Amino acid sequence: MFDTTSDASRSDRSFLADSRAIEGLPVRLVIALVVGVASLSVMMGMIGSIDGLVATELDAQPQPEVTTPGSQAIDVAVVDPDGTRVSDATVIVRSGSARIDGVATARTDGDGIATVDIDPELGPNQSDGTLSIEIKPPAGSDYVDERENTSVLVVED
Template identity: 85%
Template sequence: MTEHHSGTPDRSRTDFWADQRAIEGLPVRLVIALVVGVASLSVMMGMIGDIDGLAATELDAQPEPEVTTPGDQSIDVAVVDPDGTRIADATVIVRGGSARIDGVATATTDEDGIATVDVAPELGPNQPDGTLTIDIKPPAGSDYVDERENTKVLVVAE
């Protein structure tokens, strides 16, 4: 062993190399800190998302009938907010999904929040059913949005 200027042996170096414990508590502490940090971050991001969510209200479409047949059809679509209140002056857009229509069909909701859309869905050969998709363009100048998928209309072969 080497000696320091004071004449005592240098045990710190040999003790370090002889220590078999390594860093036994460190990995567990790092994992706990990481988990707590990620949980805290997700809570904060959720709070920020809620603040933004208060400014915009999601609209939903309630088609009637939800199930129809190919050929000329009239579908009443009620546009509602999360509380079930119907929204006037919203534009309803119906597009072909797995069922086809010529172009797109549009209508504007009346004061009762209902839009009547005339469509003529078609199914392909050997196709037993298909769907029509519904999108909503909220009234101009409102705090409404339509970001989530709306109820689809099922078209079933006769």
């Protein structure tokens, strides 16, 4: 009734003669790749919005922002993006176009303010200059200081 050998050989011949066997494969791979990349980007966006994995940028608010050459103290408030002051951060003041000897450092108190003693100088024929401020966040916190902070402007009397 049924001749299985002839059916098997007939299907082998038709498979071997079929040149369309992998025609749909590259299209399916491209679709799978596009869907996979889109899914991955959605998942990474969800992970990035979790507060535990996000670092918070700190900013420095010096008072006064404009000063003159000579020995003095400036108060630097360290704040997060919401304006909340941060305690136990280290404030570092360095020479910019105005000069100080070495670096001046201070740690913020419970109110988030550090008082830094500086003695800025301007060069000959220089009417103004700046001092740069850097913040070292408290140890073990999720704070970072990657962006440039407000500089202190030093102007000749």
